[in-house]
Amino acid sequence: MTTGQLARLLGVSPTTLRSWDRRYGLGPAVRANGRHRRWSPDDVAMMRKMCHLTATGVSPAEAARLTQRHAPHADMAGAPGGETLLAAHGDDAEPMARHEQAGSGLPLGHVRLECRGLARAAVRMDGREVQQRLREAVAAHGPALAWEEVMAPALRAVGRKWQSSGERYVEIEHLLSWHISTTLRHRYVESSAHGDRRALALPLVLACPAGEYHTLPFEALAAVLADDGLTVLTLGGAVPPDALMNTVQRVAPAAVALWSQTRPTADLRLARRVAATRWGVRGARSSSPVLLCGPGWRSPTDGSGDLRHVKSLREAVRVLTEFQRRCAPVR
Structure with missing residues (x-):
């Protein structure tokens, strides 16, 4: 296998493979015609191991040590560019990490190894x-x-x-x-299929106002709520106002959470309209509190008890859980 073919197989660039060869001696055991790289099945297995280790957060230098320790072709000290080159760069784990952040890597700062x-x-x-x-x-x-x-x-x-x-x-x-x-x-x-379902509980409705397509934080919120056994109805991004109003009237939610990433999509008039919507049978009509989630919202200034602004995932989970547990089961 050529370097280009191996790079496509592993999802890395040929430059990365050449860099690992130059820095750590992780090259093919045999080179055709003395120069051209040809990667054998053992070489491919070795590079798969290297990619797996770096993906789990291990520094490239340490990953190279571990990979060479378990390499199929054993005597790396005798291989061209093997143990001698690795020893020359043996203590460069931290400089390499800094190089990746400044170059092709991402500016992560202090994060978990998984990140x-x-x-x-x-x-x-x-x-x-x-x-x-x-x-x-x-x-x-x-x-x-x-x-x-x-x-x-x-x-x-x-x-x-x-x-x-x-x-x-x-x-x-x-x-x-x-x-x-x-x-x-x-x-x-x-979680919705196998969790501790409260089948008779009023659902929690999660939606993004019209024009808002940043749904990932809300998808995280939905996953956490479902994981906790709550009943959740997610409408996704850019929900038209009338569709949202119809949903509230049809499903009688325990609460409605609206996510806005940016100021232009944080429609406070819509939020108040949702909070004022009445549902239920005549003589026993009720309404749903509205939770404002995301950096696009400003805290409501009217003191309305039906609008509540939260600033974190954990706070949103706590408040929505409280809202659903307050509601009596319905038939």
């Missing part, structure tokens, strides 16, 4: 590894912590990189967003 591994897989455009990292994070920590400490920091880093690099990193943001959405929705569906 660092997720970001590295995203930068390599390794969709399979991105999905695996996300599944493992949600399985290990639950959707709330996985969102707050793994997914959201990686997304913010991509956003910062995109702003400073023009359009170069937009494909990474799309890849990461798509896989995060897939993971959160899968958790929501799975």
Whole structure:
């Protein structure tokens, strides 16, 4: 296999493979005609191991040590560019991490190893590894912590990189967003099907106002609520006002949560209209409190008890849980 073929197989650039060879001696055991790289099945297995380790957050230098320790072709000290070169760079784990952040990597700062591994897989455009990292994070920590400490920091880093690099990193943001959405929705569906359902409880309605398409934070909220056994009805992004009003009248929600990422989509008039909507049979009509979520909203200034502004995922979960548990079951 040529270097280009291996790079396509692993989802990395040929430059990355050459860099790992030059820095750590992770090259093919045999070179055709003395110069041209040809990667054998053992070489491919070794590089798969290297990619897997870096995707889990291990520094490239440490990943190279571990990979060479278990390499199929044993005597790395005798291989050209092997142990001697690795020893020359043996203590460069931290400088390498700084190099990645300043160059092709993402400006993550102090984050969990799972977040660092997720970001590295995203930068390599390794969709399979991105999905695996996300599944493992949600399985290990639950959707709330996985969102707050793994997914959201990686997304913010991509956003910062995109702003400073023009359009170069937009494909990474799309890849990461798509896989995060897939993971959160899968958790929501799975929890809704197998969780401790309160089948008779009034649902919690989650929606974004017209013009708002940033749905990932709300998908995280839906996954966390479903994980906690609450009944949730999600309408997604850019819901027309009349559609939202019709939904409130039809399903009589315990509460309505509206997400706005930006000021232009934070329609306070719509929020008040939803809060004032009456539903139920004549003589026993009621209304639904409205939760304003996201950085687009300003705190309501009218003191209305039907509008409540929350500033974090945890606060939204606590308030919505309280709203649903207050409602008596209906037949």
